[in-house]
Amino acid sequence: MTSTASRAEWGAAWRAEMKEKFRDFARSRDDRLRAELVEANLGLAEQLARRFTRRGEPYDDLVQVSSLGLIKSVDRFDPDRGVEFTTFATKTILGELKRHFRDKGWAVRAPRRVQELYLDLGHAVATLTQELRRPPTIAELSAASGASEDEVIEALEAGRGYRSASLDDAEPGDEALASRLGAEDRTFGDAEWRVVLSPHLQTLPARDRAILRYRFVDGLTQTEIADRVGISQMHVSRRLTRLLASLRDVCAQTLEAS
């Protein structure tokens, strides 16, 4: 009984503190406070993302989508309207997740032969990179796979929108890797990146933060990142494509909010 009462008191105190922080943020639009509010409510974004995992989308991608909804909620929440932030944010985040699935439904489906070629290319890239000790050219991939160069290019383009759970699910050792990268994690050194992207970067899984940092701060190639992170080069390419699209969304929203 005492424990229930103290939990309720703690909850009320937390909500009051949040409300005060939202009032401060509404006045100051301070980036650090914004990041703090996003981080404090990240659990809600993750919880809502989990509700959609049975639809075949990788959990990491769903967390990214719901995190965008969370950032939007923090930017738009008016603490004086008499609505709890969690109520407001839940509606906004669910809207973002539903829009994601609706938009995805419009994507052009790649023909089966193209999907199969894309999967074959994944193996060919790994083998050739090892044999040649450099990334293969399209012509070398064409020769190795028996497909024409045009077909290889078509498959690479199709692979960009390929969201098969089997391809993007956590790969063996991913959890250990995420925890190792998390331990090594350091902030992006560049002030410009920190200011623009900080709230969003904090919502990304450790592996995605590491991939962005390796490519855009440390200047590693996709093959070098693949080696370091322990996933395929094509997986790195897919992650980068999606991460950059989500960063563009965040920047567009930041501009809109300001």
Place this chain on the structure above:
Amino acid sequence: MSDTQRVELSFPARPDMAFLARMTAAAVASRADFGLDQVEDLRLAIDELYVALVGEQGAEGDVRLSFEWTPEAVRVTGSLAGASAGASPVSLSDLSERILDALVDEHGVDGRTGAPGVWLSVRRRA
């Protein structure tokens, strides 16, 4: 005969047409014997160039893309033709600038051709 070869494309400035730009870039990079890492980086860079021209929602008029390549390098120039006088000027966001810095050797915004444009160039890595 010059070593430089060129392909030009023109199509409506719609976001869903970006695949044409990416596929052409990949084909051209393949002709220049780029490795897969650089082909994939170029495709990511083309996305940034395309967003600068067309935005996330699309734009008035047509996108015009010129792909030039030699055995050592690829240069892509994009411009917007047929937009009304009041249309927003073409520009690269800070984020796009930063991303392009990492993906290509050189890039910039150029209005010298009469239509506002963005260009980028990449040299083949050994």
